[in-house]
Amino acid sequence: MASKRLDIPRQPMPEQPPEERIHNFDEVPLGYTPEQAVLEASRCLECKKPSCVQGCPVQVDIPGFIRLIREGKFEEAARKIMETNMLPAVCGRVCPQETQCEVVCVLAKRGEPVAIGRLERFAADWEREKGQHEKPQVRPPTGKKVAIIGSGPAGLTCAADLARLGHDVTIFEALHEFGGVLVYGIPEFRLPKRILKYEVERLKEMGVKLEKNAVIGKLATIEELMKEEGFDAVFIGTGAGLPLFMGIPGENLLGVYSANEFLTRSNLMRAYEFGTTDTPIARGKRVMVVGGGNVAMDAARTALRLGAERVILAYRRSREEMPARAEEIHHAEEEGIEFHLLTVPVAFLGDERGWLRAAVMQKMELGEPDESGRRRPVPIEGSEYEEPIDVAVIAIGTSANPLIRDTTPGLEVNRRGYIVIDPNTGATNIPGVYAGGDIVTGSATVIEAMGAGRRAAAAIHEYLTGEKMSTVQAQDTEKTAK
């Protein structure tokens, strides 16, 4: 049996062909058919001590749900995932499985790992589209109120866990839609918004209250939430802050965007449907995206779909140092994004109306490793050249959002303005106040933020009730056994 399993190749997922998909915002990977999913699931060796589970920041029972898929119990598989992860369709799409669960899969040692992410996505999509929709189970009310600030991946996960434990949870979202970076940052072609909406709706069914357009720090401070509005604990998951720029001449020219603004216009405000929607976006013919992360890939692929004839991705190091997921880099290349590696703009040039017309580029070479362990890019003197472009998108990271720290006296932040927490619990220095996600770590991944939300939820539960999560889990296991 085992040898036969090993003969099955990793199942590829069908995708929209590149020449078609660059003209639409529809999702690129199309998902497994049930047959493909069962075949892929049958590759899992069901290890006694599954290392994949350890690799997952929210510790999904991976062999458990994969076995259910193999048995054709797709909906049960989705429910198994949802025991620990309330955003399975999101995670199946945006998690970097190749550096988390899949990299430690036993099969990866001698070939290709089980396609855990694709299977997670399949189960979640099946449940959403064909399942007998079941209301999520929650424990009896504890009478404790928790405020969650921000409805991104950290906040949604923390809210789901706390609601399941019987707490009265309210999520405050600053924008007009829920999901944080999943709405404003990740494009429709990577994560369709209807999928996110479905997963957010499930939180409502669990009794979570969601308030949009509520900018905490401005509308109410954390102190007011706790003292006047009766919240017993608060979780801060406010996410990425203001974009970083390079500080080079011409950066405020018209047509120079931060990735946050470019993506927010396209994703949250749906500028790609301008005419039906009201928010405009500059549709460049020749677009340059600066950066090498997932956000840079998203911006480049968005520019292409907005009608660019040529999209250049300028990255100051080499391909090996690119922080983007392999899959995103692959998709971008397939679509014709031109990678200009070891190059960086040193100035932007404008026309008489103040619009961007070109970038002055400089070639780099790799020197000694820097503090990040990656080889430091060193400018090559005299290598400058002009690259004609009409839109530039700067995707080199973000800084800490100031709204909470400026309005929460005594909250400990580090020298860069990020909130300081106990890494095991997410606790800040203020009793009852917890934090997680990008406002703690700076730019990181969706699943890392979810992991932080989960850890904080466990700590908040213990803070509010004195009960440890290990006790809760033991009780749940007992119940299941009965």
Next chain:
Amino acid sequence: MNEIVAKEEIAPNTYRMEIRHPRIAKKRKAGQFVILRPHEGGERIPLTLVGSDPEDGTITLIFQAVGHSTRELAALEVGDVVPDLAGPLGRPTHIENYGTACVIGGGYGTAPVLPIAQALKDAGNDLIGIIGARTKDLVILEKELGALCSRLEVATDDGSYGHHGLVTDVLRKLLDEGVKIDFVLAVGPTPMMKAVADLTRQYGIPTMVSLNPIMVDGTGMCGGCRVEVGGETKFACVDGPEFDAHQVNFDLLAKRQATYKAEEQQAAQVEPHCKIGLDR
């Protein structure tokens, strides 16, 4: 929440709206703004909070229906609900007793001046007000500002009311008369704020302006509202909207404000959303 409880056209195409939002009404301070969307699919429009009634739980906004999105807002009536309204955003105005403060409003920029004038007055300042407009019909809040100011001057471009000329002509006249002015606050079109800054710089009078760059989220995330102040990039939504007028790069601001001129013209051809249309 978000229900429009009063609406009045206070000048041609310039509207005053009262909207129910008890939490913002309670929290807002002079100089802050809200962001609203007039309908699903609409733009996020930043508008200065002109006032509020904390007892009644309402906020007051004044806007000119100049572009597509503000025309859509103007198409809403009493009883309608604004789908999205967030605030109060931005830093409140720094208020202190300067002595004599001169508040200057140009066009519908006079509206944001009103709450700041009130706060300056409450702090003990003697107030001089200058209102500028293209023509007499467009002079707004004369009575309200008049009640706060010990002296109020009006200037119109066409001379149809008050002084014939610009607000800076009036300000220069006051200064040349020897009127002692310790602080100036100006809000209005970018060229006006620039002209005020250039004038007060010569006289060494501390001057603040409230900037209105293009904004998207307004919460310190997108960076679209960046302005150059003292050679540094600042974000109007979290660092402002008020800045030292003598440090602001107004030319850059004016250019960036014109980013979507072509799209605005395109959108201007479209009628505001019909409220009972099939699209809602």
